[in-house]
Amino acid sequence: MSPPSSPGYRIWVVCGLLLLATMINYMDRMALNLTSKRIMEEFHFEEDFYGKLEGHFGLAFAVGAISTGLVADRLPIKLLYPFMVFFWSLSGFLTGLVQNKEELLACRIALGFFEAANWPCALVTTRRLLDPARRTMGNSILQSGAALGAILTPMIVQICLHKQTEESLPFIAGWRGAFLLTGMTGLVWIFLWGLFTWGINLKDQEPHDPLAKKEHLGTILGQIVWQKRFWILVLSVVSINLTWHFLRAWLPLYLQKARGYSESEVNYFFMGYYLAADIGSLSAGFLTLYLAKIGFPVFSSRLTTFGLFASLSLLSVLAAFIPTGPVFLGTLILMGFGTLGLFPCYYSFSQEISGRHQGKITGLLGSINWIGMYIMQTGAGYFIQGTKTHYLELFKTQGYEQGIAMQMAQEQAYVWGIAMAGIPPAIAFFTLLYFWKNPGEVRGKDTLS
Template structure:
């Protein structure tokens, strides 16, 4: 299979293309800032609304179900319309949903806001992955996706610091933080329209003269292909682990281990620094290995396996006492948990240029429906056992398990000559 290049901007410089990747990083950061406000204020919100762990898990599940629905809708739209306008639209709407959360007064209103946030935040990934695929060639995409994905960590690093500064001793002061974070997204729109012109990301994306893709290729043939089944399995595994850690880490640290809210918020920022290092390091290492004697596929799988092994160290935390060793293990696990994502996105970009948005969206359904159930199960298990240990143990090995189908069933013999 010939590595394809879906380049709709042949006259743009490499500097401009990587600048746009940096802008995608900022969009990912804003995406996670709006998302992580709930996790960082979870203890306060559950106290104010008198929620059980299972009810909190249900709020996370509603977000996940809405994200799955949005993945389908915006995945389809990204393949039909210019992402220049679509991207701006979804970012505006999720920012409004995040801002509105700061005005809720009960669990039901919170559920509606999280549903809207999840639905519109789903549009970020089809638009962003479509953009990196259009700008970068096959060997560059792992690094480009790392830049894009690392924005999630940056947003998550910043959010606890913002909330530390804005939340006071008053229980309901979390609302101001939601409102402030929700307003940030509107500044991004100015940069996006200033840097990206209509001709840069036309719709539909034109295939370049160097790209070979069968005209008869149908979306259904891709969906039921061996590689797409592998994609479904991989994203279900890695996103379940990531979403569990993302949503429950503050509760685990405070209610499970005994750290204070202030200690938890500062450590959460450090934890996301570690995830960012893992994310950028994974993409850079895959590119470095791919430029040696290894194939692009082998380089990706080796780095993916290394990240999975790091994530599996999280299984040690129930056996560790409160202290720096436990925190170090959580940092390593976080680096591995996010490091697998740019590699996953690079695998999906090998499937089709014409259907990239829909592939991202359909995979997003699997990515979020199963984790939604896992969130509910995690909360119910915590209520039943009065501990987060069992759920954390089950989640820690999933990225390592996801390596197996990538190694065994992804690559064709013909790929090795590419």
């Protein structure tokens, strides 16, 4: 594929818009995680229902990913993308108005479905704009929006909670204001997208074989899933997302309930955590681009980067058992740096299967991945709640007071999930190393002209 003839700076402006879309995506999503303890207390539910919220979000995301993926290759990206951004922003906004946990669940399901469109739309866009050697950089830019959104969300949450007063209107006070503010940001993005993509060619540049038009959707999907690389990507995407999304959903509760940090301390910590993750995502792109420029084959530059960042994710095994304090928090920040840096490499691997069907590939992989997240998050909720209940009764029978017994039980409930969270990316790395064959690839510097 030859990238469009748009000037270079305009291509990177579009990548910047993808960053902003991913930022808004994560702002709408992260608002729940950072206010979860307060919402759980207000609506009277425990970790098992919180796991259900995250799990059903993931299941809706799976349906949205495959649905959007099937149409992203056919419908104009310039129209499809802002359409989906509007509805996921609306879902986030309505979350600020819910009155009970059932309404909260409905809003999370809607949010999951519409947010899933971001990645098929974004990856179709980067593939149509950038040549293979520059795609990891473009993907790094868009993925860093996840961390940027996650950095801004704690600030918004902290401001909303700090400004809460008795005179505040009930629907803009406290945690509700965080959802309302983040939900409204999508309208700004829609305006910017229309303004800055005017005149940019985002149409499919792949040569169309007339015979290919006669293929049925089932045939196309069959050709995709028949490839060994597709199943390597399935393992890879599930692995890196298990780490990222377990920490996204459960780390705030772990820090407050098991480690004793205050709500404000957790919000301030996550500003640093996601800033490190943002730097990690961009660093992965720069490192891959640098290795390609000095002569590494494109695949080798991606795999080397993936391996380095996967090794940082393994720090979770140590973090779970490090005493509370600066070293513990520093270890978590290194994990954040490494975990998000895995995604740009994975996205670039996924763009090597097919150009014409990138949306279908991304949607199918995303759907399978989020089914996995549904299983993980729902299971984590029941496991944590069940483990906490078991140890609470155990410690009470041993003579501990209720408060001390609860604190000890919550530590036991979370510790093993945190410890194991960083292991899956290492499994993905060795799978890519031994089973992804790239015969006859060109060196990166040969593709950078």
